Amino acid sequence: MMLKIILNKENIARFIFLAAAYVAVACVILICVFLFTQGVPPIAKIGLGDFLFGEKWKPSQNLYGILPMTLASIYTTVGAIVIGAPIGILTATFLSYFCPQWLYKVLKPMVNLMAGIPSIVYGFFGMAVLVPFVSYTFGGNGKALLTASILLGVMILPTIISVSESAIRSAQKSYYEGAVALGASHEISVFKVILPAAKSGIISSVILGIGRAIGETMAVVMVAGNQAIIPTDITRGARTLTSNIVIEMAEATDLHRAALIGTAVVLFVLVLIINLLFSVIKTRRKHV
Amino acid sequence: MENLTQENKNIRINIEDLNVYYGQKKALNAINMEIKENEITAFIGPSGCGKSTLLKCLNRMNDLVPDFNMSGKITLDGEDINKKYNINDLRKKVGMVFQKPNPFEMSIYDNIAFGPRVTGIKNKDELDKIVEESLKAASIWNDVKDNLKKSALALSGGQQQRLCIARAIAVKPEVLLMDEPTSALDPISTEAIERLCEELKEKYTIVIVTHNMQQAKRIADKTAFFYIGELVEFGETHDIFKNPKEKATHRYVKGKFG
Ligand SMILES: Nc1ncnc2c1ncn2[C@@H]1O[C@H](COP(=O)(O)OP(=O)(O)OP(=O)(O)O)[C@@H](O)[C@H]1O
Numbered sequence A: 001m002m003l004k005i006i007l008n009k010e011n012i013a014r015f016i017f018l019a020a021a022y023v024a025v026a027c028v029i030l031i032c033v034f035l036f037t038q039g040v041p042p043i044a045k046i047g048l049g050d051f052l053f054g055e056k057w058k059p060s061q062n063l064y065g066i067l068p069m070t071l072a073s074i075y076t077t078v079g080a081i082v083i084g085a086p087i088g089i090l091t092a093t094f095l096s097y098f099c100p101q102w103l104y105k106v107l108k109p110m111v112n113l114m115a116g117i118p119s120i121v122y123g124f125f126g127m128a129v130l131v132p133f134v135s136y137t138f139g140g141n142g143k144a145l146l147t148a149s150i151l152l153g154v155m156i157l158p159t160i161i162s163v164s165e166s167a168i169r170s171a172q173k174s175y176y177e178g179a180v181a182l183g184a185s186h187e188i189s190v191f192k193v194i195l196p197a198a199k200s201g202i203i204s205s206v207i208l209g210i211g212r213a214i215g216e217t218m219a220v221v222m223v224a225g226n227q228a229i230i231p232t233d234i235t236r237g238a239r240t241l242t243s244n245i246v247i248e249m250a251e252a253t254d255l256h257r258a259a260l261i262g263t264a265v266v267l268f269v270l271v272l273i274i275n276l277l278f279s280v281i282k283t284r285r286k287h288v
Numbered sequence B: 001m002e003n004l005t006q007e008n009k010n011i012r013i014n015i016e017d018l019n020v021y022y023g024q025k026k027a028l029n030a031i032n033m034e035i036k037e038n039e040i041t042a043f044i045g046p047s048g049c050g051k052s053t054l055l056k057c058l059n060r061m062n063d064l065v066p067d068f069n070m071s072g073k074i075t076l077d078g079e080d081i082n083k084k085y086n087i088n089d090l091r092k093k094v095g096m097v098f099q100k101p102n103p104f105e106m107s108i109y110d111n112i113a114f115g116p117r118v119t120g121i122k123n124k125d126e127l128d129k130i131v132e133e134s135l136k137a138a139s140i141w142n143d144v145k146d147n148l149k150k151s152a153l154a155l156s157g158g159q160q161q162r163l164c165i166a167r168a169i170a171v172k173p174e175v176l177l178m179d180e181p182t183s184a185l186d187p188i189s190t191e192a193i194e195r196l197c198e199e200l201k202e203k204y205t206i207v208i209v210t211h212n213m214q215q216a217k218r219i220a221d222k223t224a225f226f227y228i229g230e231l232v233e234f235g236e237t238h239d240i241f242k243n244p245k246e247k248a249t250h251r252y253v254k255g256k257f258g
């Protein structure tokens, strides 16, 4: 009798769902524990101020300032969003409200394919096409912050397009009908009524894009030039937080290695702050 | 005497030999009718008989349906709505209120101002005035006047529907189409909207689809009974309910089927 109650289908299903949810939570907790136990002590040793705001990263001289990398990460990500978000959102709008059926059948699989391309391939594309292009247009060797931004802008497109598209499609059709029934044109109905209704989904797509851009490593290493100096010019090279870790991790030891894990902590906190910021903006908007 | 004044009313909409197809399926068959100004015309009939289809022909909402096809002619003030009018201009003249209230995800004010803004009105004072007038006309001004910046979605169902009526009125239409505007509402909101319709008919031509026989009896001047795509009977509401000529009408209004 007892066993029957415990083993009934509902309980088993509930147990499986719960277990799955706990696996995800456990992963996040484990990552946090690892990052903070390994990354916080070296930061304390270097000094929080010197670490975060130090302008020189010279492990050979025991200088571990990551400001150049933090700035490079922020700049490339902002650049990627400036380039990728408008294109992505407009593409999603086009796909859901303007695209003829036959074209959709061509474009949609392409967007999905874009999402599946490994970042190293994007990196090659960047080296072969974008680097020469930037070099030709702006001078220099072409490995620059701008190059990385453009490449990241392209790389975040599939994320922004698919999340925005589903947000736009799930905005109620009745809004659209209501708008055209008032004599609004197709374009006005879509841009003034449907897009605002899909706003929170579109914002989520941009957050995901930011997450993807700030965390991207391989492709950025290949086109950004990777100089660990404060970026002052978008047509010059720069080194992001992720690049810093991947470039030096192999030969780093002791404090140098620990400082790289500290770099990862900063990256993690940065992503956390961005997520928090957006959820604050979102909830505030809702309550007005 | 009363009959005389009725006959003097102008014909706003004229429907001639209208056939409507969705793909292969015929939804309306050889419809002929006249809709007069300053009257409420009710469409009644069992589900699927084509009431909404006819209503949506009048402001060309059916143009959104990919396999929609029609033959015949619909005129507004003598002009063919499919030829003479730009579709957006037509819809400004022929407003629509939907079965399910569909306020936009924006503030109450912006909902009402949407239509006027589309027509190019930008002046703040002018917009304020239109918003106030429209909300008053839809008798919802007192409910919302202190909360115009609040989201329209926070209103109750009945308030949302009145907001939608206000939104339709704000573009100053001449004809107002309503597809079962009270079917999702409680009796009190329903009564408010019915009273509203009777006030509005002084200025507008109103066509209302309803499943509620009592509602048609209460507010409609003319009633049209549809059955499987055919207009079975059309005339004074009083006659349709008291002395229907057709057997099907009789059975329907007595609640025998549908
Ligand atoms: N978009 C559409 N595509 C295909 N067929 C449709 C479409 N809209 C309506 N129809 C069909 O046309 C016929 C008439 O539908 P309509 O919506 O006009 O009925 P109705 O009288 O309004 O019914 P109800 O009282 O249930 O709202 C129905 O058989 C319906 O299936």
Ligand SMILES: [Mg+2]
Binding pocket: B051, B052, B053, B179, B209
């Ligand atoms: Mg209907």
